[in-house]
Every structure is written in C-alpha cells, then in structure tokens.
Amino acid sequence: MRKGDTQEIRRLNRRAILSHLRRGPLTRADLSRLTGLAKSAVSRLVEELLQEGLLEEGAFTSPPLGRPGTLLHLRPGARFALGAEVGVEGTVLLALDWRGEVIWAKEWRHPKAAGPEERFARLFQEALPKTEGALGLGFTLPGVVVGERLLFAPNLGWRELSLKDLLADFPLPTLAENDAKASALSEVFFHGEENLAYLVLSTGLGVGVVAEGRLLRGANGAAGEVGHWQGQGERRCACGRKGCLETELSLEALLQHHRALGGEAEDVDTLRAQAQEGDPLVQASLAHLGEALGRFLANLAVAYDPARVVVGGKAAELFPFLEGPMRRALEAHAFLQAHRTLPVQPSSYGHLAAAVGGASLFLARFFELGGLWAESPRRNGGRYAEVAFGDRRGPGA
Amino acid sequence: MRKGDTQEIRRLNRRAILSHLRRGPLTRADLSRLTGLAKSAVSRLVEELLQEGLLEEGAFTSPPLGRPGTLLHLRPGARFALGAEVGVEGTVLLALDWRGEVIWAKEWRHPKAAGPEERFARLFQEALPKTEGALGLGFTLPGVVVGERLLFAPNLGWRELSLKDLLADFPLPTLAENDAKASALSEVFFHGEENLAYLVLSTGLGVGVVAEGRLLRGANGAAGEVGHWQGQGERRCACGRKGCLETELSLEALLQHHRALGGEAEDVDTLRAQAQEGDPLVQASLAHLGEALGRFLANLAVAYDPARVVVGGKAAELFPFLEGPMRRALEAHAFLQAHRTLPVQPSSYGHLAAAVGGASLFLARFFELGGLWAESPRRNGGRYAEVAFGDRRGPGA
C-alpha cells in the first residue's frame, strides 16, 4: 500500500504528463485539460522535464483563434533499453527507444546443443559494448520464468536454472520473462490495449495474456502455458508427458503431420513456397493446422476472453494459409457471439516481438515511476547485485 | 492515469491506514512504522477517522518498556453492503460488515421456470427494508456479466438481459458480477491473496481467477468460463454446443454418470448419505468425478497458475469423497513440480461465498477510495441513475 506525500504527487503528475505525451505531441494547455492539472502546475513540471532532457519543444500549433501553443514531445532516444530473445534456434538482441522505435537489432543462430552458459556468453559479448545509457537489459526465454529462476523450458531441455548466477557480471539491471508474455507486452505497451492474447506458434505453443492492461503471470510464472493443456490424444510432448496440445498445434506438429501425409518439408520457408505454388498436400496440412488453431481459439476465448488475438512465432509466417480454416473453426465453436468475430491478427513487431517486449519491461517501469528512474544509473559501483528480477508488480498502468 | 493533488495524498494515506487496520488492531505508533508516515500525520488522520465513526479506540498495549499505546480498530458495522446470489435453484441475500462478518442472511428457492422479473421482484422485496446505511447491493448471476448486461446464462436459459432496466427503482447503487468471480473475491478480499482460482462446481462449472490481487474478467466478462472448454466427447451442453467440459465435470454430469451406472440419486444430500454408508456404486461415481476434476486442475494450473484453488458450489459438498482421486490425477498430470502440491481446499464462506463476494464489490471500492465514499449517500435524490455497473477497474489493491 503506497503512502502519499508531496514527492508522490509530483511523481504521479510527471507520470500523467509523460503518459499523455506517449500518444503524440501536445501543448501545455492540452496537458492541463487532459490531466486536470492547473496550467501553472503543468508549466512547472514541463519545465523540469525539459531540463532533464526528457521533453523537447517542437512546432507551434496554428489554431483558428487565439495564441498558438508550443507542441511538446518525448525527446527521441532520451531513454532506451536493451531487449533480447534467447530462443530455441537463436538469439535476437536489440535496443528500443522509449517511444517504441527499434534503434538497432542483431541476430545470430546457435548450435542446437548449446547450453545456457554458451548462449549467454555470446549474448553478453554482443550486448556489452551497447550498455552505455541503457535503462537495463530485459531478456526472454521460451519457458517458465519466475523472478530470477527459469523453472522449465521443455523445448530447450533446461530445468531449474538460476539466472542470477549467469548474469552476475553484467553491468546493467536485468529482468527475465517468458517469451510469449514479453511478446504480449510488445503489442500492448505502445498502444495501451487492455485485453489481449499473444499466441506464440513456434516449436511449441504458448500464450501471453494481458488482462486489464496487466500481464498475467501466475504464482510460478506458468500462466498461459496452454501448449501443455492435456487431453488431445497420446503423442509424447517435449515436456515428458503425453497428449499436450502442442503435440497437435505447433510447428513441430505441423511438420510431423505433413510427413505422415507423405510430404517433405524441412522448415517454414519451404512450406510457404510450396503452398504458394499450390501444392495440395501442403495446403491440406496447413488447413489441418488452421482448423486446430480455430478450435483452440474458441477455448482460449472462454479462458481469457481477450478483445484481440495476435499470432506470432515462426509458424505464424504461414498465417495467411491458416486463416480461412481457423476462422471457420472458430465460428463453429465459439461460446459467445462476440467470440465469433474475435479479431485475430499477425504480430506488429514480427520476429522482434519478444525482444521488444523484453526491453519494454524496463520502459514500462520507467513510465510507471513517472520518469524518476535511472537518474543515478551507477549506484552500487556499476554492479547490480540488488537487481530485481521478473518484476512481480507487472508493467503498465 | 490518476492525477495528484493534496486531496489525493490524504486519500492515499487514509487508505493505507484503513488497509493496515483491516488485518487487526494497531496503535498509532504501529501505523506510523508500517506506513512510513510521520507520527504527527498518523495522529491527524486517525483523529479524522475517529470523528467519522470509522475507527474506535480499544484496549491499551502493555509493552515491556515504555508508554502503552492505544489500540485502534475498524468500528464494527460502521460500513456494510448488501450482497445477493441469484442462482439456478434459489437466491441468497445477506448483509456484510466491512470487516467481513455476515450480519444477517436469508435464502429462498424459486420455481425452476421463474424468469428474471419474478426473481428480481422477490429480491428487491426482501432487500428493500434493509437498505438503510448500506453502501450498495452487489448481486451475482451464473453467467457472463459485463457491465450492466447479462450476455448469456446457459443454466438459467437467459440471454442478452439488460440489468439496468431490472434495477431502475432500487434505491441503492448496484453492481452485477458473475458468481464464480464474486466467490473468488470473497476468498481474497479479507485475506489479501494474490493468485487464486475459485472453482464453482455446481449445475455447471465456472472459475473465478484472481491474478496479482485483481479479478480476471476479460473483454466480455467471459474469462474463466472453463466449463465451456471443448474437446471432451459429444454430449450436448446447456449452452447449445457439444463436448463442453461441464458435460463431464459438474453436478449434472455426476448425476447422469451415476444413473448410467444404474444408480439412483436425486441430489447431493442423497449422494453424500449413500457414500457415507459405503455404497460402492456411489463411491465409484464420485471417484470418476474426482479423477476428472484432477485432470482438469492440471489444465487449470497451466492456464492461470494459481497459488491455491478453492472448490465451492453445491457439488463441492462432496469434496471429501472427490479429494483422493482428484489428488492422484493431478499429480499424474501436473506440468510443473509446483503444481503437484497445489493446495485445493473447500470454500471458507461455504454456500454464502457468491453473495459475500457481491457485497465485497462495494467494500473493495470503499477501501480503494480510502473510505472517502458514501459520505453523501443520497445524491440524486435517492435514485442512482448514474450508478456504475460491473466496475471495470477491479477491486483490491
């Protein structure tokens, strides 16, 4: 339970101003109207934010009547964070501006057998020269992450890993998150949606759910591990059990099914090419997957009731071929009328989504604190032993 | 995005004080330590709260050293709300003290065919003499409630009902909520849990999920309608579709299965009596249900990842007979180690849970506003045309 004092009010009002400016340039008068603050209060806070280099003055408005106002906007690059996705196949690293722009991005692949040490060593080697001025590094893993521990990542074969140890020498604050959850954040953080489900359809299947603007994590960070819903046949899953949903609905499942039909394809690109050429077998396999996806979405709708579903992950590149069968199955199985027309769209950050979400863990925190953060970026002599992992408070307003 | 001014500080600090006192009596000095407020600030706010009749001074502490302090506590009955559960079989109405005590409760049954008008007429007739001083009336329905509309209640056979019209003449603010969601609130609101799932195992099956202290509702209020997860056979469901989970896991399903085995039982009480007498057929039926429950809980755990599951609803009275098979099935199907030991317990408010949850919709709001509410309980001349329904902000801190 937060207490209130005069500092807290200032923080609240700075946050209100920054939040409004995230949606676009505004004059001081606009801000006064939007926040309900007195003009004098807005002027004072804006002055402060200009001093700190967070805001910039821009063009003048030209209203039909009265004095023109000065537009204010968030200064590009004034704050940014690093984000990384440590995936099954490879790693994505990027820097994300506080306005949502990807400043730079880099990707590389790993040998399948590469363990945590190897992957993180490369990540740090790449990230180290880029840390200057960053708020932190948020990275994602395709597994159950809670606080500073990775509990289980079936598709990497990792279990009970202490991330703290791996990160001991990195000179920035770090936060870890599940990849689907971070991806959901990437969709939501720059548009302020309240209810959304981000489906990662890849080697496995996972979903990141945003409910009332907050990321759903659960007690062990396992909320949204819908790839491991059981009751779908008897196929063995990477998690060690049988009949998990992702044995039927995933890239792995698609390739298996396709092979069982007699098809030959190694990866998504081949499949897409074949589908575009009109290969009937490939189209049948994709329709099969689309139908499973639609049935699944009907269940997802009664579980989380999102206002919108985003499909990401590698298999999502096949989305155009899945959409029709998916739509028909969803309509056939929907519980509510509203679910029949549930919008289902491909991801807007594409394959960078998870890494963008990782970075926005830090940006979210920055905005939540009204920009009063990272002003002393080197407490504790450059080390961050006291760093908070997997922030339980969740981002967003 | 909330703005801050000097009023807001006061509200925040009143809320902090009331919230701490909800857990038990404390002295002013305790409050100062817990909130971080200066002693003088605490004294001032406490004085104000005493004046308003919200707090009372009680016994003195007898510390080993130093001056004894005066214990403060929430004054019993100082605030209360009405809560009602409009269920399939009947209605429960009660008044709930702001400390969580049920002041009085009343129940009655309805003819199966009774429509909304008939049921609400009776509810208002019973509630009307009890409205004096209440913060509001929060009622629940066994269906999908969003804002002031009931979208769908399969087991009542109601669809697209405007609750606003039904409530036009009631002289208190009203809020509507789904029964499982309200029940979840009843468990959480007086104990401050962060992650919990409340299972209503009754005619149908529904779950109310609390994640990070907030009730999960979804865009249409359909989050947690897990009774309508599909993929379990072909039996026809009350919702009109086939293969919903509640055709396998519900009181209705239990009775059907039992009859299919050749058993005879009309209701829960009969079943329980027979089970206690050692009837092997009944025990087999219950074990069958328990096993289904366990398998379901493994799926629930990966969907929402609660720290605790509470089982309520009428079929929950059979919980002792379900527990063994449920536990075994859950352990066999758990995804995470942590899920194997997931605590599953019967409801603490019993069959009053939903109604208690309904009332606590208003108490939650009261605490959230730092007790600054209902101080002018008759604005708008006793009518509440402007009343907010199904508060999207969610209760709890």
Added chain:
DNA sequence: CTCCTTAGTTCGTTCTCAGGACTAAGTAAA
C-alpha cells in the same frame, strides 16, 4: 487599430506531510 480568444507565466494561498521539541505514561534500577 481595437477587440476577442487562447497560450502560457507569475504570485499569493491552501493543503498536507516531515521532523524536531515536547509531554505522557509506563518499567527498572539506585
């Protein structure tokens, strides 16, 4: 050139808390 309108600043007032000095009320030890 004057009037009207809106943007933004200045300044005095008000609200709330922080913090230190002080009083109150108990125990322990001389």
Added chain:
DNA sequence: TTTACTTAGTCCTGAGAACGAACTAAGGAG
C-alpha cells in the same frame, strides 16, 4: 522514593506541491 530510560502520542514550524486569479503573449477578425 527518586531518577533514568523507553516508547506513545501531541504540537508547532517549515517545506513542497498544486490551485486559482491576475497578468502578459500572440495570433485572427473586423
């Protein structure tokens, strides 16, 4: 019994923040 010590709670002054009214700035219309 007296004195020292400890903790509870009050009182008072000062500081931070926002409010609101008065004022200046800058444009357009007639």
